[in-house]
Amino acid sequence: MAENRDVTIYDIARHLKISAATVSRGLNNNPAVSKNTRKKIAEAARKLGYQSNTFASSLRSKSTHTLGVLVPRLNSHFMSSVLAGMEKAANKHGYNLIIAQSLEEAENEKLNAETMFNKRVDGLLISLAYDTPNLNHLEPFFKRNIPVVFFDRVQPHTSSISVVINNYEAAYNITSHLVEQGCRRIMHLGGNLLRNVYKDRFDGYRQALKDRDLPFQEKLHLVSALSEKDGTEAADYMLNLPAAKRPDAVFCANDTSAVYCMMALKAAGLRIPEDVAFAGFNNDPISKVIEPNLTTVDYSGEIMGNTAVTNLINHLKGLSNLYSTNSITLRADLIIRASSLKSKAGGKK
Amino acid sequence: MAENRDVTIYDIARHLKISAATVSRGLNNNPAVSKNTRKKIAEAARKLGYQSNTFASSLRSKSTHTLGVLVPRLNSHFMSSVLAGMEKAANKHGYNLIIAQSLEEAENEKLNAETMFNKRVDGLLISLAYDTPNLNHLEPFFKRNIPVVFFDRVQPHTSSISVVINNYEAAYNITSHLVEQGCRRIMHLGGNLLRNVYKDRFDGYRQALKDRDLPFQEKLHLVSALSEKDGTEAADYMLNLPAAKRPDAVFCANDTSAVYCMMALKAAGLRIPEDVAFAGFNNDPISKVIEPNLTTVDYSGEIMGNTAVTNLINHLKGLSNLYSTNSITLRADLIIRASSLKSKAGGKK
DNA sequence: TTGTACGCGTTATCAG
DNA sequence: CTGATAACGCGTACAA
Numbered sequence: 099m100a101e102n103r104d105v106t107i108y109d110i111a112r113h114l115k116i117s118a119a120t121v122s123r124g125l126n127n128n129p130a131v132s133k134n135t136r137k138k139i140a141e142a143a144r145k146l147g148y149q150s151n152t153f154a155s156s157l158r159s160k161s162t163h164t165l166g167v168l169v170p171r172l173n174s175h176f177m178s179s180v181l182a183g184m185e186k187a188a189n190k191h192g193y194n195l196i197i198a199q200s201l202e203e204a205e206n207e208k209l210n211a212e213t214m215f216n217k218r219v220d221g222l223l224i225s226l227a228y229d230t231p232n233l234n235h236l237e238p239f240f241k242r243n244i245p246v247v248f249f250d251r252v253q254p255h256t257s258s259i260s261v262v263i264n265n266y267e268a269a270y271n272i273t274s275h276l277v278e279q280g281c282r283r284i285m286h287l288g289g290n291l292l293r294n295v296y297k298d299r300f301d302g303y304r305q306a307l308k309d310r311d312l313p314f315q316e317k318l319h320l321v322s323a324l325s326e327k328d329g330t331e332a333a334d335y336m337l338n339l340p341a342a343k344r345p346d347a348v349f350c351a352n353d354t355s356a357v358y359c360m361m362a363l364k365a366a367g368l369r370i371p372e373d374v375a376f377a378g379f380n381n382d383p384i385s386k387v388i389e390p391n392l393t394t395v396d397y398s399g400e401i402m403g404n405t406a407v408t409n410l411i412n413h414l415k416g417l418s419n420l421y422s423t424n425s426i427t428l429r430a431d432l433i434i435r436a437s438s439l440k441s442k443a444g445g446k447k
Numbered sequence: 448m449a450e451n452r453d454v455t456i457y458d459i460a461r462h463l464k465i466s467a468a469t470v471s472r473g474l475n476n477n478p479a480v481s482k483n484t485r486k487k488i489a490e491a492a493r494k495l496g497y498q499s500n501t502f503a504s505s506l507r508s509k510s511t512h513t514l515g516v517l518v519p520r521l522n523s524h525f526m527s528s529v530l531a532g533m534e535k536a537a538n539k540h541g542y543n544l545i546i547a548q549s550l551e552e553a554e555n556e557k558l559n560a561e562t563m564f565n566k567r568v569d570g571l572l573i574s575l576a577y578d579t580p581n582l583n584h585l586e587p588f589f590k591r592n593i594p595v596v597f598f599d600r601v602q603p604h605t606s607s608i609s610v611v612i613n614n615y616e617a618a619y620n621i622t623s624h625l626v627e628q629g630c631r632r633i634m635h636l637g638g639n640l641l642r643n644v645y646k647d648r649f650d651g652y653r654q655a656l657k658d659r660d661l662p663f664q665e666k667l668h669l670v671s672a673l674s675e676k677d678g679t680e681a682a683d684y685m686l687n688l689p690a691a692k693r694p695d696a697v698f699c700a701n702d703t704s705a706v707y708c709m710m711a712l713k714a715a716g717l718r719i720p721e722d723v724a725f726a727g728f729n730n731d732p733i734s735k736v737i738e739p740n741l742t743t744v745d746y747s748g749e750i751m752g753n754t755a756v757t758n759l760i761n762h763l764k765g766l767s768n769l770y771s772t773n774s775i776t777l778r779a780d781l782i783i784r785a786s787s788l789k790s791k792a793g794g795k796k
Numbered sequence: 797t798t799g800t801a802c803g804c805g806t807t808a809t810c811a812g
Numbered sequence: 813c814t815g816a817t818a819a820c821g822c823g824t825a826c827a828a
Contacts, residue, residue, distance in 0.1 A: 153502040154821035178527035503805030
C-alpha cells in the first residue's frame, strides 16, 4: 500500500551510521571493506527492504548488463528455441534480454535498433529482417564500439561476428541425398536470395545438381516467404505442370512449407515419396508428425542462441576478442526420414 | 572507431547557445517551447548524432517504459505467440520488454522477479511456473504498487488482474463432445492440479462426465508435464491395461502429449478414432498435421499477449483502472476434427 | 578500512 | 517562452 520512497544506500548508511560509499562498496562485495561491516550492511539491506536501483548504477558505471535481441519474428519454433538458449546463457551470467521483433520489416528493425541503442544495451544480437538492405541502422553501435553479434540471418561486417550453420553444405548434402535416391527433377522452394540463409541453401542445391550433371531449371525454383500458404500454393503450381515436367522431388528451405506442400499433394492423390520425394529444413516439430516423416536438416536453436550470447558476454568481460574470428559455424545434421527414401518406399502394411 | 563521449543535451545546448533545460523540453516536444526552437533543437540533435540516454531519464522521471515478462518457457508455440502479441502491443505504445523464463522452477521465477524489480520495470506480466507455491516473491511489486498482470497460468490476487480463457468450460465442452460421439471411458491426460489451467481443465472434464452419469475413474486420470515423452508413456500405459479397461477416448490437456500418444497407439495398430478417439488443447501447429487431424481447443496467444499488455499500459497511463475488474476472459473455441469423429469414422479411400 | 566530494545525463522546480 | 539550479541513486578518485 504505502507509496513510500525507495530505500537507498543512504538509508542503509544512516541506519548503520556509516557512509554511503562504504555501503555501496559493501553491497558490491568489495574486499576493501571489512568482512564484519559487509555482513552488517547485507543485514541492514535485507531488513530495510533495500533493492538496488539499476539505472543509477548503470548511469554511473556505463554498463547495463542488458543485451538487445532483435529478431524477425518471435513466434517460430526455431526462433523461440534460439531465444530460450539466449535467455539461459544470459541469465547465467547475470545479464538480461530486451527482445523486439522486426516483423520482417526493415523499418521496424531500424526503429527497434534505435531504442535498443538508447537503452544502452551492452551488446546487440540480431537476425536480419526479410528485406533489410544494409546495415546503416547499426552504425551507432559500430561507431561506439558496442559489440554486435549476427546470428542465422547474417550479413558480414568487419567489426562484428556471425553465428551460423553451413547452409550451403547442408543444402548440398540434402540435395545430393535426393539425387542418390534417384530423383532427377528436383524442385527448390526457397526464400529471398538477399538473405544468406536462403541464398546459401539455393547455391548448395544448385551446386549439387551441377556436380551430378543435372540441369538447373528456373521453373523448378520458387521463391516465397515459405509460409503454410506458400507451401500449399507450391503444390498447386506443381499439379498444374504437365505430368512430364513435374518434379520428382522437392527440397524446401523450411519444414513448414514442405509439410503444407506435402499435405496438398497427398490430398490430390500423389504418393510420397514414390511420386514426389520431400526434404525440408529446420527439424521443426511438425516434421516428425507428418506422414511420411520429413527428411530435414537439424540444428539447434538453443545452441545457436547460447553460443551467440556466451561469445558476446565473454567479449564484454574482456575474456576474449570477439573479432579474432569473424564467424562461428555450428553443426547441422542431415536427418533422413521416410519422405525421401524412394529406395525403401512402398512399405505399407 | 572514435571512442568519444556520448553527445548529451549539453552539447546541443552549447551548440545552440541555449540552456540544457530548453533542449530537454524541446526534445520531449514540450509545447512550452516555441515551434521554432523546437525545430532547431531537433536539427542540431540529428546533426550532432545525439541519442537520448534512457537511464538518466529513468533515474529522474522514475519511469522506464519497460515491462517485465516472466514465463515458464520461451519455446512453446503458445508462449511465443503470446510474446509476439505482447511485443507488438508494447512497441506500439513505446514500451520495451525484458523477457525471462523460469524454466518451470519457482526458484528461478523468484530470482528473475527480483532482477526485474531492480530494473524498475513499470509493470510485470507473469505466467507462473509449474510448481510456484505462492506469490511471496511478488510482494515487492505489490508493496510499491507496481502493477502485475497474470496471464494463462494465474493465481488470483486482490491488487492485480488476470488474463485467461475459460479452461473449465472449454474442457467441459470438449469432453461433452467426446461423450456425444459415443465415448464412455474417457481418459484425461492432465498437468499439475496446482495450476489453474490444469485444475480447471480437469474439473471441466469431471463435471462433464458427471452430468452424463459417467463415472470418474482415478485410473483414467494421468498427471504429467505433458511432454512428448509423457504422451508416449501414456500410450504405453493404455496398451498395458486389460482390453476391457482400456479407454475409448483420451482428452489431453495439450496437443503435444495428445499427438505423441496418438502416434504411439497408431504404431501399435490401434485405429483413431475408431478404437480411441482423441482431443487435445491449444491448436498447436502439429494438431493440423497429425492424421487424423486433432480435435482441440483454439485460443489466440497473440490476443492474450496483446490484451495483457494493452490493459497494463492503459493502467500505467491512467486511462483505466486495472483493478476495476479482476479478470479478463478471452474466447476459446472448440475445433472439431477427425480424431474425435466416431460417427463419421471409417472413411478411408 | 572508511569517509568526502563529485559527476553520470536527464528532468522538475522555480524564477524571470 | 526560457534559464539556473537542484535533484534522482549510485560509484569512485582521493584523502584520511
